[in-house]
Amino acid sequence: MNRASLHFLLAALVAIALPLFMRSGTLASEVLIFAMAAAACNLLLGYTGLLSFGQGIFFGLGSYAAGLTLLHTSLPLGVALVLAAIAGAVVATGVGWLSIRRQGVYFVMLTLAFSQFFYFLAYTFKDITGGDNGLLNIPRPAIGPFSLGDSWAYYAFVAMLFLIVFAALQRVASSTFGCTLLAVRDNEERARAIGFPVRNFKITAFAISGAVTGLAGALHALLIGVAPLSNIEYHMSESILIMTIIGGSGNLFASVLGAGFYVIVSDLLSSIWPRWLLLLGGLLIVVALFMQKGLWGLIERLVVALPMGRRSAIKSPIESPIQPESEGRGI
Amino acid sequence: MSTQAPILATEKLGVRYGSFLALSDVTLSIKSNTIHSVIGPNGAGKTTLFHALTGRVRASSGRITLNGQDITHVSDDKRVPLGIARSFQVTSLFQNLSVRENLRLAAQGRTPLQALAPWRGVDPRSQALAVADEVMERLELTHVSDRAAGELSHGQQRRLEVGMAVAAKPRLILLDEPTSGMGIDDVEAMKALIRDLGRDHTVLFIEHNMGIVMNISDTVTVMRAGRVLVEGPPAVVRDDPEVRRAYLGNMITGDLA
Structure with missing residues (x-):
């Protein structure tokens, strides 16, 4: 079995295992929704080497797009989701197009600025977005004969979409396009020198990432029946990034781990201690210092350490963790 | 060979970094299917010339033509499909x-x-x-x-x-100091390789190893301080008094083929 099908199998196992071990269908759905968002973030961070603080924009816009469609029109759920993905992709294309004009720190700052910009935009246009209160009472219509009213029924729907999206992202990552992204990440200057229009590749990566993140945002709004302002807040970008980094930027399944870990641990800790974010901060420091391949890297090490696992050390497609963007070497 | 139209030509090419003129009035003509080397002391503008030819650095003045087509304003990645490829002095x-x-x-x-098609395996x-x-x-x-x-x-x-x-x-291959830091055996292999490449490509290369330059080049261009000092066949260049002065006399010793 090759690596891609192994990872897909693992993702399917997660989708099946969540209902067995969790009591709340809402929390389980949340895990898979953020798994999509984190995997989309990983396409930019792990595969292209772009640290984007814009993910929250796409997530929030997806929430609003789906919410507005379902509140103001009688279009079916599927259309609302597609519109959310399109909204995410279009805005990501724009944000990407402008941000990749700069590299390194300035690129990151641009995505951060966009993140603030869209937050205040959502905050200002209260008539459309509901401002501070968010868009309330978003319905969750049935799909044909299937009602999604029950939280586990909705989970099944999300799980199905999750697996489709995961497979699609895997396809993207292993395509010639994905291979070229890895090359751009590794040495952008060389990629350009051998003829690749690097900008177009980065923008396309942004568009795909934005579409998936927008879809995730839409599913989230449907999950809680609200498109809250917090979905487009800077903090959302941060959370998605943290999930991606904790999971490990080496492969897409690592993002599923990261999202699951973040969502479940946050849920546990927040019921015990209101200042739980402090612990999460500590964990992030540990990851940054000692386990740069994230949870996935940790599991890899454990598998190798096991006597029976030694022969099948799983190699990640991306050998090294996130590197700093190649500093412009001379002119 | 000399009657052929040039594959690549520059006309009064200049590159300016801020107030520093790295390249000025460089007029070159690279004939098809020849091996053409560029030599000169450090800081002579050799690598800048390569950067300008491959589009990594924009020309501040002058023109570059490839097979008669003006490519002065064509971006670096779009020059590759036109038939220019390069290697870097610092391995990249x-x-x-x-x-x-x-x-x-x-x-x-x-x-x-x-x-660019994300679905194509x-x-x-x-x-x-x-x-x-x-x-x-x-x-x-x-x-x-x-x-x-x-x-x-x-x-x-x-x-x-x-x-x-x-x-x-590529039709034109640019090699920036292909032997830099190599051991003696590797240098010989590289020399054979460049000579071999010259059979089906046009090769333009920067080199400090005069043994290679004098041995396999059809034409040698000597640069100093951003300008072309002398250009000609190896034998002519080797005996040129200007070149000898630029190199402080005795650096050019390679054998002639």
Whole structure:
């Protein structure tokens, strides 16, 4: 079995295992929704080497797009989701197009600025977005004969979409396009020198990432029946990034781990201690210092350490963790 | 040979970095299917000339034409499909990717838009892979094809660096100090390789090793302080008094073929 099908199998196992071990269908759905968002973030961070603080924009816009469609029109759920993905992709294309004009720190700052910009935009246009209160009472219509009213029924729907999206992202990552992204990440200057229009590749990566993140945002709004302002807040970008980094930027399944870990641990800790974010901060420091391949890297090490696992050390497609963007070497 | 139209020509090419004139009034004419070397002391503007020819640096003045087509304002990535490929003085590879993948990418770079389709898988029978295998064979890198480029020895990395240019199947191949930092055996192999490349490409290369320059070049251009000092066949250049002065007399000693 090759690596891609192994990872897909693992993702399917997660989708099946969540209902067995969790009591709340809402929390389980949340895990898979953020798994999509984190995997989309990983396409930019792990595969292209772009640290984007814009993910929250796409997530929030997806929430609003789906919410507005379902509140103001009688279009079916599927259309609302597609519109959310399109909204995410279009805005990501724009944000990407402008941000990749700069590299390194300035690129990151641009995505951060966009993140603030869209937050205040959502905050200002209260008539459309509901401002501070968010868009309330978003319905969750049935799909044909299937009602999604029950939280586990909705989970099944999300799980199905999750697996489709995961497979699609895997396809993207292993395509010639994905291979070229890895090359751009590794040495952008060389990629350009051998003829690749690097900008177009980065923008396309942004568009795909934005579409998936927008879809995730839409599913989230449907999950809680609200498109809250917090979905487009800077903090959302941060959370998605943290999930991606904790999971490990080496492969897409690592993002599923990261999202699951973040969502479940946050849920546990927040019921015990209101200042739980402090612990999460500590964990992030540990990851940054000692386990740069994230949870996935940790599991890899454990598998190798096991006597029976030694022969099948799983190699990640991306050998090294996130590197700093190649500093412009001379002119 | 000399009656042929030039494959690449520059006309009063100038490059300015801020107030520093790195290149001025460089008029060159590279004849098709020749081996043309550029020599000169450090800081003479050789690498800047390469940067300008490949489009990495924009010309501040003058014109560059490739097969009669004005490419002065064509961006660097778009010059590759037109038939220009280069190697770098400081090795610039995809360190984390395998040797084969490095070369596959370089071969793909001729038709980069094909790689922009996110649904298209890497076809094991693709032309790019075939080219990669062919180049590996030629550069004796086949036995390390699955190793990450960053793990290769220096000599192997330098060969791969040249291979990255070869894999693009360019008409004009620019090599920036292909032998820099190489051991003696590797230098001989590189010399043979460049001579070999000269049979089906036009080769323009920067080199400090006069043995190679004088031995395999059809034409030598000597640069100093951003300008062309002398140009001509090796024998003429070697005996030119200006050149001897630029090199403080005795550096040019290579044999003539």
